[in-house]
Amino acid sequence: xxxxxxxxxxxxxxxxxxxxxxxxxxxxxxxxxxxxxxxxxxxxxxxxxxxxxxxxxxxxxxxxxxxxxxxxxxxxxxxxxxxxxxxxxxxxxxxxxxxxxxxxxxxxxxxxxxxxxxxxxxxxxxxxxxxxxxxxxxxxxxxxxxxxxxxxxxxxxxxxxxxxxxxxxxxxxxxxxxxxxxxxxxxxxxxxxxxxxxxxxxxxxxxxxxxxxxxxxxxxxxxxxxxxxxxxxxx
Numbered sequence: 248x249x250x251x252x253x254x255x256x257x258x259x260x261x262x263x264x265x266x267x268x269x270x271x272x273x274x275x276x277x278x279x280x281x282x283x284x285x286x287x288x289x290x291x292x293x294x295x296x297x298x299x300x301x302x303x304x305x306x307x308x309x310x311x312x313x314x315x316x317x318x319x320x321x322x323x324x325x326x327x328x329x330x331x332x333x334x335x336x337x338x339x340x341x342x343x344x345x346x347x348x349x350x351x352x353x354x355x356x357x358x359x360x361x362x363x364x365x366x367x368x369x370x371x372x373x374x375x376x377x378x379x380x381x382x383x384x385x386x387x388x389x390x391x392x393x394x395x396x397x398x399x400x401x402x403x404x405x406x407x408x409x410x411x412x413x414x415x416x417x418x419x420x421x422x423x424x425x426x427x428x429x430x431x432x433x434x435x436x437x438x439x440x441x442x443x444x445x446x447x448x449x450x451x452x453x454x455x456x457x458x459x460x461x462x463x464x465x466x467x468x469x470x471x472x473x474x475x476x477x478x479x480x481x482x
Contacts, residue, residue: 251451254297261289262364269367279370280349287341294338299453300444302342305480307462321433321465327396328433328463331423331473333481334405335413335442342441342458349400353392353422372400376422385422389429396430406473413442413482419470427466434473436461440482 265286272279294300330347332339344350356375359365374392377384392402406423407416427434438459444452459480464472
């Protein structure tokens, strides 16, 4: 537990030290994005050095018997898709930010009100959502998400809507299915066991966390099918 306390103190100081740089970076979206990625790389470095937490990413095969997989109902020629990931801790957020090109997340709008860091998330292109406005908000959200995807950004969404404990999956929210079907975007499910090593609360443990990118599935998949794919390799 001592190591966990030390890590969290150093992480707090680390975030505080980055704040002036992020404030300067607000002059440019490109600069802000680079700073956020560097910030996330530092978080992964601290987790590895102080707590002994490493990570490994597993991707699905792109060839079968030496023959490249061809586009089908689940794969678009332009390669665009929604990444739907399990969410257990800050760890997988940092991993996704540093390994996905031009990422953006759908966040509670309140997170963008956080001084400096929230402003940087907004400047980077994160998408706020007001959960209280229902269907009206979803129409606006869909239009804004579509615009960002058309401009080359990649949507990452945590369809459970909150961080979950290992072994305690919660039902997926319908927003993912609505976006996928409306925008006709296939889904890349991502499972993880990051919560074992960096839990929402409690002691951090050394070891190698895994991120499993599952085979792409159709935009018409049910919540049960999406959930099964996400949880296939999740803790």
